[in-house]
Amino acid sequence: xxxVSQSPSNKVTEKGKDVELRCDPISGHxxxxxxxxxxxxxxxxxxxxxxxxxxxxxxxxxDRFSAERTGGSVxxxxxxxxxxxxxxxxxxxxxxxxxxETQYFGPGTRLLVL
Amino acid sequence: xxxxxxHPSTLxxxxxxxxxxxxxxxxxxxxxxxxxxxxxxxxxxxxIDIRSNVGEKKDQRIAxxxxxxxxxxxxxxxxxxxxxxxxxxxxxxxPEYGNKLVFGAGTILRVxx
Numbered sequence: 001x002x003x004v005s006q007s008p009s010n011k012v013t014e015k016g017k018d019v020e021l022r023c024d025p026i027s028g029h030x031x032x033x034x035x036x037x038x039x040x041x042x043x044x045x046x047x048x049x050x051x052x053x054x055x056x057x058x059x060x061x062x063d064r065f066s067a068e069r070t071g072g073s074v075x076x077x078x079x080x081x082x083x084x085x086x087x088x089x090x091x092x093x094x095x096x097x098x099x100x101e102t103q104y105f106g107p108g109t110r111l112l113v114l
Numbered sequence: 115x116x117x118x119x120x121h122p123s124t125l126x127x128x129x130x131x132x133x134x135x136x137x138x139x140x141x142x143x144x145x146x147x148x149x150x151x152x153x154x155x156x157x158x159x160x161x162i163d164i165r166s167n168v169g170e171k172k173d174q175r176i177a178x179x180x181x182x183x184x185x186x187x188x189x190x191x192x193x194x195x196x197x198x199x200x201x202x203x204x205x206x207x208x209p210e211y212g213n214k215l216v217f218g219a220g221t222i223l224r225v226x227x
Binding site for chain 2: 106
């Protein structure tokens with residue numbers, strides 16, 4: 001079946017612009033996670049959703065970052081007033097439910113802020 | 115909070131030799147430990163995982179061991195092949211935070227033929 005998909009695959013933007021990144025989880029998966037991977041680095045947790053609610057937003061780097069999930073499926077991660085340090089690969093993962101630990105990753109969105 | 119340390123950061127082995135990557139974690143509540151393989155420009159792929167109620171798990175040439183008392187776990191790859199070359203990440207899940215994963219910094223494995 002279809003895996004986790006993300007769009008766009010690449011995004012180049014100018015400093016100060018807003019960007020929206022989209023994640024489509026595996027159908028039926030209720031848990032959704034966002035991570036960030038800077039060049040040559042490990043993965044850094046940003047936020048997770050159980051259904052449409054986000055119990056843990058502790059990983060969001062600043063108030064310029066926000067995320068939402070509607071209908072228990074698609075999630076969008078929004079970065080306002082982008083900065084050069086926001087350049088990274090943004091990865092989304094889903095699992096059947098919180099408590100089912102295995103997470104399946106999407107291909108990521110490569111964001112470059114000029 | 116949880117902290118995961120991973121060593122070595124780079125590992126170079128001859129084809130056919132074994133490779134071992136080690137990770138330690140700090141949160142005793144962690145109960146799930148996956149290993150991901152990431153090839154250049156691609157998504158992380160789960161290659162093996164272990165839960166805290168077992169000490170060892172094997173899948174063909176790949177095995178993972180877990181020592182809960184010492185809070186460390188290791189990935190073992192035997193009979194390495196050039197296609198094993200990639201970045202490998204260990205992770206530990208945090209049950210009280212929706213099983214979010216805390217990742218190690220990664221190990222670049224290079225298998226020389």
